[in-house]
Each structure stands twice: as C-alpha cells, then as structure tokens.
Amino acid sequence: MSERTPEQSLDDLIAGSKVTRRQVLKWSGTLAVTSLAAPILAACGGETGGGATPTSGTTGGNVATPEAPQPTPVATTNVSGWNPRFKDKATVSRFGFGTDNTTARVRVQAFEQAYPNITLKAAPEIDDQKILTAVASGDVPDLFWLGRNTVLSWAARDALEPMDDLIKNDDRFKLDNFYEAAVKEVQYEGQTWAIPQFMDARPIFVSLEPLRQAGLKVENIDTSDWQQLREFGEKLTKKQGNKITRWGFDTKVQSGFLWMYSWGNGSSLLSDDGKTATFDTPENIEALKYTVDTMNSQGGFRSYKAFLDTTQFEGPENFIVKNQVVMTPFESWLLGIIAEGDPKHEFRALPFKGKNGDIISMSGGNAWAIPKGAKNKEAAWEFISFMSDADIWRKAGEAEKKETKAAKGVYIPSLTANKAADKMLREEVYTSTTPAIDEAVDLFPQLLEQSKQVVASPVLKEITDILQAEAVDPALQGSKQPDAAMKDAQQKAQRALDKFYK
Numbered sequence: 429m430s431e432r433t434p435e436q437s438l439d440d441l442i443a444g445s446k447v448t449r450r451q452v453l454k455w456s457g458t459l460a461v462t463s464l465a466a467p468i469l470a471a472c473g474g475e476t477g478g479g480a481t482p483t484s485g486t487t488g489g490n491v492a493t494p495e496a497p498q499p500t501p502v503a504t505t506n507v508s509g510w511n512p513r514f515k516d517k518a519t520v521s522r523f524g525f526g527t528d529n530t531t532a533r534v535r536v537q538a539f540e541q542a543y544p545n546i547t548l549k550a551a552p553e554i555d556d557q558k559i560l561t562a563v564a565s566g567d568v569p570d571l572f573w574l575g576r577n578t579v580l581s582w583a584a585r586d587a588l589e590p591m592d593d594l595i596k597n598d599d600r601f602k603l604d605n606f607y608e609a610a611v612k613e614v615q616y617e618g619q620t621w622a623i624p625q626f627m628d629a630r631p632i633f634v635s636l637e638p639l640r641q642a643g644l645k646v647e648n649i650d651t652s653d654w655q656q657l658r659e660f661g662e663k664l665t666k667k668q669g670n671k672i673t674r675w676g677f678d679t680k681v682q683s684g685f686l687w688m689y690s691w692g693n694g695s696s697l698l699s700d701d702g703k704t705a706t707f708d709t710p711e712n713i714e715a716l717k718y719t720v721d722t723m724n725s726q727g728g729f730r731s732y733k734a735f736l737d738t739t740q741f742e743g744p745e746n747f748i749v750k751n752q753v754v755m756t757p758f759e760s761w762l763l764g765i766i767a768e769g770d771p772k773h774e775f776r777a778l779p780f781k782g783k784n785g786d787i788i789s790m791s792g793g794n795a796w797a798i799p800k801g802a803k804n805k806e807a808a809w810e811f812i813s814f815m816s817d818a819d820i821w822r823k824a825g826e827a828e829k830k831e832t833k834a835a836k837g838v839y840i841p842s843l844t845a846n847k848a849a850d851k852m853l854r855e856e857v858y859t860s861t862t863p864a865i866d867e868a869v870d871l872f873p874q875l876l877e878q879s880k881q882v883v884a885s886p887v888l889k890e891i892t893d894i895l896q897a898e899a900v901d902p903a904l905q906g907s908k909q910p911d912a913a914m915k916d917a918q919q920k921a922q923r924a925l926d927k928f929y930k
Contacts, residue, residue, distance in 0.1 A: 509819060511600065512542055518807040519547040523559070524573030524794075526552030531842060534827040539814050546807050559799075563587045568799035570808040576613040576624060576795045577888055583621040584886035584928070589798040590619040594809040601813045607791070609881040610845040614795055616884055622795035623812050624845035629760040629875035630688065630789045631868070636774040638664055638674060638754045649755075652781035654692075657755065658722045664754040665726040672727050672735040678756040681719040684892070685757055686900055687790055689715035691880050692782030697895065702885035703929050705921035707899060708914045717910040720903050729904045744769045759792070760843060760872045767838040767865060777868035779875060789875040790882065793845065821849035825857040838865065843872055850876075887928045891921040 527533040527550070540548065551558075554573065559582065562568045574582065582588050595603055603611060603620070610624035634646055642664055650656055661677025681689065690697050695711035698704070706712065723732060739747040742765060747753045749769035757780050766773055779787045796812045798805055814820060821844055829839040838861050841853035850873050860866050882888060899917035902908035908916070 510542055510814065510817065512810070513598070514543070514807050514810040515545065516807075517545050518804045519549060520571065520804050520807050520811055521549040521551070521569040522571035522573065522811075523551050523562070523569045524554030525571070526550060528552075530828045530831050531824045534824045535815055535820050538820055538823055539811060542814065543810065546810070548811075559587065563799065563801075566801055568801050570798065570802045570804045571811065572797045572799055573794055574622060574797050576610065576622065576793055577882070577892070579614045579622045579795055579797060580616045580884050580886045581889060582797070583616055583619075587800050588621050589800055589802060589805060590621060591623065591798065591809070592620050594805075595620060598809070598813055601816065605818075605848050606845045607847060607876050607879070609791055609876065609879040610793065610795075612881045613884055614797075616886070622797040623816060624793060624795045625816070626793040627791050627843040627845050627876055628793060629791060629843065629872045629879065630685070630757050630780060631760065631777040631871060631875060632755055632757045632780050633748055633762060633766075634755050634776045634778060635748050635751050635753070636776065638751050646776050646778075649778065650781075651778050652692075652783055652785045654718060654783060658718070658725060661722060661755065662725045667727070670731075672731050673738075674751065675732065675735055675753045676726055676755065677722060678732075678753055679719040679722050680757050681716070681900060682904055684896065685790075686712075686716060686719070686895065687880075687882055688757065688780060688788050689719060692780070692786075692788045693718075694782070694784070696883070698883040698885065698891070700883065702883045702888075703925055705891060705918050705925060707895060707918040707921060708911075713911045713914050716899065716903055716914060720910055723904060729906065741765065742768070746770075748775060749773050760868075760875075763865065763868050763872075764838075764840045767840055767861070771838045771861060771865065773864075775864050777864075777871055779871065787875065787878045789879040791876060791879045795845075816846055818846060818849040818852050821846065822852055822857065825853045829857055829859070840865070841869065843876065847873070847877075885925075887924055890924045894921045894924065 525532065527536050536548065539546075551569070559572065563585075572582075572588075579588070583590075595601060606624060607627060610627060611620070614620060614622040614624060632651055634649065636646055639646055642660075644660060644663070649660070657677050661675075664674065664676030665672065666674035679685065679689070687697060690712050693711045693715040695706065695709045695715070697707055697712060699706060723729060726732070727735075735752075739745075739752050740750075741747070744750075746765050746769040748756075748762070748766055763777065766775060780789065782788045796815070798808050798812075802808055821842070825841060828842075832839040839858065841850070841858045844850055844853070854869060854873065858869060882892075885891070894917050898920055899908075899910075899913040903910045903913040
C-alpha cells in the first residue's frame with residue numbers, strides 16, 4: 429500500500445489498499461530482529477492462528493513472497509445466541525487487519541451477517557508512519573490492529589481511547605476470561621487500552637531421531653538444567669569438515685528470547701514499575717554469557733549463520749522435520765509448520781524451565797485498539813466484542829478444520845487470548861492426531877497460564893531494540909564481552925526511559 433499523501437482521505441487510503449502476505453523464510457532470523465520489537469502476529473494481512481504460518485513482523489524474517497492462493501470461502505450461517513446492541517447505521521474502518529485466512533474471513537463474515545447495519549472497510553497494512561499521519565490529521569480509522577508490545581507507546585502519545593467504560597457496560601464481554609499475561613500488556617496507569625486476540629507460547633521443541641543417534645533419551649532432558657542443555661547441544665551438533673550440518677541446541681536468544689533466560693536466572697530486564705532498566709544485573713550478564721557460550725560451544729555465530737542459510741522453514745524441508753536442529757525454544761505456531769511438513773515426525777514439545785525448576789514462557793500477539801477521535805467508537809467496540817466471543821471462535825475453528833481436512837492437512841487449534849475459547853477449540857473442535865501433536869496442543873495453554881509478561885512500558889519497543897542491537901548482537905558476534913555489552917546497553921536504555929519519564 430502506498431504512503432498516504434496529505435490530499436488523500438481515509439476512504440481513499442482504504443479504497444486503494446491491497447492485501448499482501450509475507451511469510452517467514454528463516455526460522456531464527458537475522459540478528460536485530462526480535463520477537464518483541466515486532467509483533468509475533470503480524471499487522472499486515474490479517475491474523476494467524478496457533479497452527480498458522482505467521483505473516484510479516486514475526487520473528488524469523490521479513491522477506492516478501494508472492495500472494496498465497498486463497499482457499500475456497502466457507503459459507504457462514506447466522507449467528508445464534510449473540511445479542512447485537514448497536515442498531516444504528518455506521519461504517520467501521522480498520523487498519524492492519526485483512527481477511528486473507530480462514531479464521532479472519534469467517535469471523536468477519538459472521539459479523540457482517542449479524543450486523544447488516546454496519547459497513548466494514550479495511551486497509552490491511554499498518555505501520556508507525558500511517559498511524560502517526562492519521563492521528564496528526566484527525567482522520568483516523570475506527571480500529572487499529574496492533575502488536576501488543578506497541579499498544580502502550582500509542583496510549584502514552586494520546587493516540588488511543590481507553591476501553592474500560594466500554595468493557596464495563598458490555599455484559600457479553602468478560603476481561604476475566606482472558607489470559608493475565610496478555611491483559612497486563614495492554615494496561616497502563618489503571619486503564620485498558622486494547623483487547624488481546626491471539627497468543628503464542630514458547631516451549632522447547634525437540635526432534636527425537638538425532639537424540640537416539642547420540643544415545644540420548646528425551647525423558648532424560650531436564651530443561652531446568654541449562655548446563656545439560658549446552659552439553660547435549662554440543663554432543664548433538666554435527667559437522668562435515670568445517671561445515672555444520674546439524675545444530676544441537678539453539679537458544680533463540682538472537683531472536684529476542686533473552687527475556688526468558690533472564691527470568692529463568694532469577695532476574696528481569698526491567699524494574700516492576702517499568703522505569704528502570706536492569707540489563708546489567710549479575711544474573712542478566714550471566715544469562716547472556718550462557719547463551720553466547722552455548723553458541724560458541726557448537727561452532728560460534730559465523731558457523732551458525734552459515735548453517736542457517738542451508739535450512740528451510742516450511743513444508744517437508746522444515747528444520748525440525750529434517751532433523752537439522754535438535755532442540756530449540758520457539759513460538760508455538762511452529763507446531764503447525766511441523767504438522768504440515770510431516771505430521772508423523774517424531775518430536776516432543778517440552779516446557780522451558782528456569783534454574784529453580786519453575787516453568788518459564790512468554791507470549792506475543794496482537795490486540796484491537798480504538799484510535800483517539802474514532803467517529804464510530806461504539807460500533808467499533810461491537811466489532812471487538814463480537815470477534816472476542818468464544819462462539820465466534822468456534823465458528824472459525826470449525827471452518828478452518830473443514831478446510832484443513834479437505835486439503836488432507838492437520839488442524840491445529842488457534843491460541844486465542846480468551847481462555848474459554850481456547851478450551852473449547854481444544855476440547856470440542858480439535859481431533860486427536862498423533863501423541864506428539866496432542867501433547868503439544870495440551871501443553872500450550874498450560875504455558876500461557878504460567879506465562880510471564882514483559883513489564884508494560886510505553887518505551888518497551890525502544891529499549892528492546894537497544895537490548896538486542898547493543899548487547900545481544902555484539903556479544904554473539906564476539907565484538908563485545910557479555911558484561912561490557914550489557915553495561916553499555918543499560919546506559920542507553922536508561923537514557924531512553926529517563927527521557928520519557930522525566
């Protein structure tokens with residue numbers, strides 16, 4: 429979608445938009461692409477479910493690919509049990525959410541059937557400049573589809589409407605039904621600024637055949653024993669001459685996972701109030717050093733990068749399916765990629781644990797927000813409330829399952845921010861497949877219940893970028909020692925925080 433000129437109205441921008449789809453091409457991504465700096469669930473091209481391939485903005489890459497063929501639309505039926513409150517005629521426009529996948533399309537179609545009085549318009553692409561331009565001009569859409577890690581930065585800039593009164597006055601909607609970690613990401617100064625939608629969890633995926641070849645058993649893996657993980661990783665790595673052909677244990681720290689190692693080592697990268705960076709605590713320096721030493725024990729960053737270029741992400745060439753990586757923490761949507769590549773592949777999904785044995789996970793995802801000055805705020809809320817309802821998720825899940833079955837694939841239920849919807853999709857729509865996939869599907873909501881959230885902060889994206897660019901990347905590349913890297917990043921992050929808060 430082209431940049432908006434001052435002469436273009438919001439309707440012009442929407443009318444001229446084109447849906448694009450971007451897919452992950454590299455599973456761990458280049459350095460400086462983090463899972464927090466960009467939303468796990470993309471703003472471009474709609475939404476993705478728990479088993480879907482993420483679109484642009486995800487950890488792992490941002491290389492464009494041609495538009496994927498669209499499946500045959502699934503007919504929707506009238507929505508029963510839903511009580512429409514908004515009766516007036518209105519047009520609701522949205523930025524960042526398209527209908528290029530079944531889950532999005534079916535839910536939007538259901539809304540259009542339930543609300544013939546509301547016309548929907550969409551500009552599926554969104555970026556910071558488009559938001560800034562819209563807010564500055566006062567010609568805003570009625571909905572933003574935002575990465576949750578960016579919500580508070582827009583709220584702090586007075587670009588969003590608080591939603592607490594809308595929530596309070598809608599007895600169809602219960603925020604208590606949502607995962608706590610997701611809700612905390614969108615709350616600031618006692619108010620709620622967005623409604624979470626999708627979630628992802630972060631288990632450790634383990635491919636079993638390489639373990640057997642090395643005389644190891646998955647039952648003996650203790651994910652709280654980080655030294656064991658490193659030793660197994662070194663043992664499982666294979667070389668052909670100077671070339672790495674199999675990577676044993678990828679910590680995924682190059683893709684924003686240092687937060688998990690920080691928590692797992694008894695620390696955090698931000699104070700509880702979000703105003704003080706704590707990058708340079710001994711525990712955090714030790715966590716970064718661990719991940720650097722783990723990569724170096726298997727060949728180092730240059731070897732890793734060269735190995736990465738030999739891997740594929742989707743289909744039967746997927747790096748787990750091909751046994752090219754044995755162990756790695758990864759976003760839960762990798763399960764859908766594995767199932768697509770080879771549903772019978774032997775693997776396990778294990779909870780990542782801190783050194784004290786506690787389960788550690790984190791989550792990313794998108795949320796619905798209403799821009800400041802939206803002309804149809806009540807109608808926009810009606811859309812958000814409808815799209816968050818468990819019965820609407822059921823409708824989408826059943827349609828997705830039907831399409832997947834017709835394509836001879838494996839249906840993996842979406843992970844939503846609504847716990848009731850997750851339980852329903854898992855227990856009533858999902859059909860048992862293989863023990864490994866069943867076990868993973870059951871594990872993910874457990875991880876979400878115990879997921880830690882990064883401290884909500886209006887400058888989260890900025891300090892996360894600093895953490896990656898000034899600490900993690902140089903340490904992995906060997907241009908700085910972990911302690912020096914974390915101390916340098918600490919100073920820059922604190923300056924960014926002080927600039928905002930003081």
